[in-house]
Amino acid sequence: MSISATAVRFDEHTMWVDLSDGRTLGVPLAWFPRLLRASPEDRARVELSRTGLHWEHLDEDISVAGLLAGRGDTTSTSDAAA
Template sequence: MHTSTIEIEVPAAENTTVSEDTLSVDLNDGRTISVPLAWYPRLICATRSERNNWRLIGKGYGIHWEDIDEDISVEGLLAGKPSGESQTSFKKWLASRPLQSS
């Protein structure tokens, strides 16, 4: 029996937009993928300024938010994977944040 494998090439991110309820990522293959912001609790808790302070990492295969220590991969977005952070870790991070206004 012969099994053929299909190589799937993951596109790179080119731009990111975070609204009040959605994370949208423009990909270099022309698509834009949008996912619920609820998938990423740190982004929900972030200020507008923190949400807008992102940079592409790994040649565009990931997005990093320095202020909130969040990394999201394009592959994870395409696979429909929400944040894998544990509730314990998230609560610890949340407790360490100073009170801020958007």
Template sequence: MNISPKAVRFDDDTLWVSLSDGRTIAAPLVWFPRLLEAAPEQRAKVELSKGGLHWEALDEDISVSGLLAGQPDLTRRNTHQAA
């Protein structure tokens, strides 16, 4: 896939990603518990790469292909369900 992220922004409930092909895609923050719980300053420290988004301090990685496929991060949600 040759589509890469160009910019990231947030509102109260949504992650917005502008892509290199001109599209902007949105995903609900509840799909990404680490981002949902993070402070705005932490969310702002995103690193953009060819394939996705990375937040070092939050240990969060989101791929463009995953966003386009509508795939949420279920890792922490499954952990909470097991507790």
């Protein structure tokens, strides 16, 4: 059975991801600069898929596997600033 995201919510500093196995992950927004800079409305426009989270308008894709492994944004610093 693969683990997928079932819901996403945010507070001031954290992205909370509910998983299909019943766990909830709290991930610092500082790990994802595009989400950190985004408005609450933009953050809410997330698309959930079998493998992860996608924000088309923010050009942000986050895999559940990456979150479980403790990986943040792997974009280079120059790309993340764009």
